[in-house]
Amino acid sequence: DGGITQSPKYLFRKEGQNVTLSCEQNLNHDAMYWYRQDPGQGLRLIYYSQIVNDFQKGDIAEGYSVSREKKESFPLTVTSAQKNPTAFYLCASSVYRGATNEKLFFGSGTQLSVL
């Protein structure tokens, strides 16, 4: 079955620690995205990538980093510079990177909490 796999489902971070959230897709999609969801708020874009070895900052990129070395993978690192990392993180992908009504496919998310 094709889809997006996020792991782990739950993650705990200690003070000063970097953690990496995994996102893998087997849909052969060009574009991938990371969103953050806080209670009572909509999804906010952290980073997105339209093609391998290229990515752009979203609205709330500070304290996060990404890489896109393979088409299938778009890991997100939450660095110690992110002072309020507790949130639900969603990874998504889409077929085209341009203007289209193609929907985003979402993973099942990772809940990150600070110890």
Add this chain to the structure above:
Amino acid sequence: AQTVTQSQPEMSVQEAETVTLSCTYDTSESDYYLFWYKQPPSRQMILVIRQEAYKQQNATENRFSVNFQKAAKSFSLKISDSQLGDAAMYFCAYRTGTYNQGGKLIFGQGTELSVKP
């Protein structure tokens, strides 16, 4: 920059009744796409319906339909014959129609819909 606003944090509907969720957006673009996503307690994001701005006809998907008012920048979702399984958070989302600006979506704050049996 584009923004999406959902002014109803919570809504409630009786089973089998009809409910309308509101969404307004702000943009200077003429070409764009609008979406409604549903997020049930499982937190999985599910596409409900989508609308192309260049189409005047309102999109429909079974019990779900939209009222797209381009001049007013309004994009409401109507759910007919509400079912218990419709209970979820609903997000309105905008995507630019400008090529190579990425397929990213801009989301509203969400509306929590509860369905009463």
